[in-house]
Amino acid sequence: MPTGPPTADHDEADLRVSEPKRSAAGVPGVVASLRHARAQLGPARAARTLLAVNQPQGFDCPGCAWPDPGPTAHLEFCENGAKAVAEEATLRRVTPEFFAEHPVSELALRTDHWLGQQGRLTHPMLRPAGEDHYRPVSWDEAFDVVAAELARTAHPDRAVFYTSGRTSNEAAFLYQLLVRRFGTNNLPDCSNMCHESSGVALTQTIGIGKGSVTLDDVHEAELVVVVGQNPGTNHPRMLAALEQAKAGGAVVVAINPLHEAGLQRFKNPKRPRGVIGSGTALADEYLQIKVGADLALFQYLNRRLVELDDERGDVLDRAFLAESCEGADELVAHLRTLDPDELLAATGLARADVERVAELLATRSRIVVCWAMGITQHRQAVPTIREIVNTLLLRGSIGRPGAGACPVRGHSNVQGDRTMGIYEKPAEGFLKPIDQRYQFHAPRAHGYDVVDCIGAMRDGHAKVFVALGGNFISATPDSEITAKAIMNCGLTVQISTKLSRSHVITGEEAIILPCLGRSERDMPHTLDGSEVDGGRPQFVTVEDSMSVVHRSQGSRPPASPHLRSEPWIVCGMAAAALPEHPTLRWHAWACDHDRIRDEIEAVIPGFSDFNKRVRTPDGFVLPNGARDGANFTTGNGKARFSVDPAPEWAVPQGSFLLMTIRTHDQFNTTVYGLDDHYRGIHGERRAVLMHADDMQALGLVERQRVDLVSSYDRERVATDFFVLPYGIARGCVATYFPEANVLVPLHLKAEKSGTPASKSVLVSLRKR
Ligand SMILES: Nc1nc2c(c(=O)[nH]1)N[C@H]1C(S)=C(S)[C@@H](COP(=O)(O)OP(=O)(O)OC[C@H]3O[C@@H](n4cnc5c(=O)[nH]c(N)nc54)[C@H](O)[C@@H]3O)O[C@H]1N2
Ligand SMILES: Nc1nc2c(c(=O)[nH]1)N[C@H]1C(S)=C(S)[C@@H](COP(=O)(O)OP(=O)(O)OC[C@H]3O[C@@H](n4cnc5c(=O)[nH]c(N)nc54)[C@H](O)[C@@H]3O)O[C@H]1N2
Ligand SMILES: [Mo]
Secondary structure, X not given: OOOOOOOOOOOOOOOEEOXXXXXXXXXXXXXXXXXXXXXXXXXHHHHHHHHOEOOXXXXXXXXXXXXXXXXXXXXXXXXXXXXXXXXXXXXXXXXXXXXXXXXXXXXXOOOHHHHHHOOEEOOOEEEOOOXXXXXXXXXXXXXXXXXXXHHHOOOHHHEEEEEOOOOOHHHHHHHHHHHHHHOOOOOOEHHHHOOHHHHXXXXXXXXXXXXXXXHHHHHHOOEEEEEOOOHHHXXXXXXXXXXXXXXXXXXXXXXXXXXXXXXXXXXXXXXXXXXXXXXXXXXXXXXXXXXXXHHHXXXXXXXXXXXXXXXXXXXXXXXXXXXXXXXXXXXXXXXXXXXXXXXXXXXXXXXXXXXXXXXXXXXXXXXXXEEOHHHHOOOOHHHHHHHHHHHHHHOOOOOOOXXXXXXXXXXXXXXXXXXXXXXXXXXXXXXXXXXXXXXXXXXXXXXXXXXXXXXXXXXXXXXEEEEEOOOHHHHOOOHHHHHHHHHOOXXXXXXXXXXXXXXXXXXXXXXXXXXXXXXXXXXXXXXXXOEOOOOOOOOEEEEOOXXXXXXXXXXXXXXXXXXXXXXXXXXXXXXXXXXXXXXXXXXXXXXXXXXXXXXXXXXXXXXXXXXXXXXXXXXXEOOOOOOOOOOOOOOOOOEEOOXXXXXXXXXXXXXXXXXXXXXXXEEOOEEOOOOEHHHOEEOOOOEEEEXXXXXXXXXXXXXXXXXXXXXXXOEEEEEEEEEEEOXXXXXXXXXXXXXXXXXXXOOOEOOOOOOXXXXXXXXXXXXX
């Protein structure tokens, strides 16, 4: 069995290159989404399905976690949200006949793109040990296999339970309860690879691991800094918020090694002027920084704020510093010791450009800083985010209207899953109410995060792997090691909507449990499988990037009558695997989501009157001290400044710093197509973007074929990429995930958060 991902399907490698775009959305965006939806759904279904997205009575867009503007906004979807919906609502099916025809060993040779295009999973399937085909099984049989394997594990810590961020609050809450009752905190999740660094840095500094702004704050800001984020592709609805902020007079600063189209201009498809005209210019300042140099940049900026305050006396918000913060003096003293020339040199930026941004920071008081993976997936992600918080605190720009920290989440419910307790290091304050209500002692020892659990499976310390959503094998670093780790398990279980690589690189025995998607009608079933008499359609809830909890209800007929909701599946596994316990009412919870919400209300703060409040069109907002008037939940009520040394690393001669990013045609490991529309790259994903001068220095020409090599503890190679000249900072290269994950060693991770540093990989290029 091959452990590395395949390089290409036979129909790929049709590379075409055009000028990168200078604006996002507008007509091409809408047309592309409709084309994609029609191809998967047919015209009438496409229109009906898309009309239900992000409506009060409809389902939450699975595209991203950007908040909805409220019940008055209609047609609230974007091109990439529409693609995500079409991908789920596709008419294509992966049936038992498909599995009879295709042995697993053959499917393992297919790319993520090909696998995803096969369609929706329709039946629970089992691949018995030693066999090469999946066969259909009943739900009961599947649950019995899981229960038997869990019962065989020598210790609860030898099982791992992964979660991906599309999972609803209801399913996530029950899942963590199952896992803790089973006896472990092995609850790694996609957040470990995503915004973990934000969670760690924000908890340390402002007392809560979440952002401190509402959508209105973004609208009302005077200065919005967008750093390490590509909203035109990954959070298109955010562009409308930036447009609104600009209409109110805000200045937008973009900090990014690439000139991303969506940060330059926005043609709002919801406004006639956006469709016809040239749209709104977005970024007023664009700092094309070197990859991984943001810590140096924010240290430089903070040092400048201190200097400007020396000159003017009104730059630091002294009243706020005295009343609401601690550690300001130490930070100021430290910043004065840093060498500004060295910091600037690390960023590769021109002094005049950075000075203009410093001046904006010094003179605008309502500041919002937004960031995503360009910040969190670096070795120094946590200190970088702490330095961003320093900037906001120095200016008193947190806990006030129009100001604050805005980590923009990825998966549509990744934040909610954490609130529900999907976390390998749960706080005592979370576990105690669980103990009290359910009358068992939840384990206290910390569990494995994503990277640790791969090591544990590789070394034989974990033998059962269960995934509630996601595509673990393709999303994780060090693809070959991860594949071996998974194949080292006795049993792997995937609760999924669509076929992925995680179904074909498996443990000795493998199970697929097919679930309903967001857009589908969820009729209640009892655990014996029959539909509840007179039962009403159920809905689930999610929490967006700004802590708004709201309902999500699908209405489309399910892709197959054998599908069940995620909460039902979790209850089924729990009822089969755990000894009976009077407080754990899996049979009751399986068929009534309101009862699950009652449990959430009973143990998690902020959910009082959950069932009632979530039925209001806007949902409700969870408490957040940092946002609600700078009441920092740090113990003493004060926000903490952080002192971090200047970055010391440098890229060695002959190496480049590689960032692995998303195209415009994928949702994480789900690859919709082979184009990266805004960057002008079509028909091929194996492209390396490189500065023309760097290419020349290496004697490379456009489209030259190269292997990418990372040399840490050993050599790792990603084969057969095309080099393209692109407007990227010198010394840096970019390519796409998941193809490049083979290059990211398991041990290369962010300090303190453990997030794979998949955007700071040192590589060299080898001509083929
Ligand atoms: N259509 C679509 N939407 C999505 C997703 C998707 O795959 N497709 N994924 C979802 C998920 S889970 C997430 S987490 C988000 C991801 O959203 P993003 O974080 O926007 O995703 P990436 O493609 O990883 O882009 C990272 C951006 O940071 C920049 N960058 C990289 N390194 C650095 C650096 O060192 N400094 C600075 N300043 N910038 C840097 C890159 O040039 C790029 O613009 O999107 C979510 N939404
Ligand atoms: N090199 C590199 N690696 C990265 C990143 C990067 O930027 N660079 N980004 C990281 C980030 S930010 C993230 S969030 C992770 C993503 O990691 P994951 O969340 O594990 O991966 P996804 O590709 O989002 O998962 C897609 C799969 O989810 C399943 N699915 C879709 N909808 C549903 C549903 O409603 N229910 C269930 N049960 N299953 C469903 C489908 O089967 C689909 O194949 O990847 C990380 N990996
Ligand atoms: Mo993510």
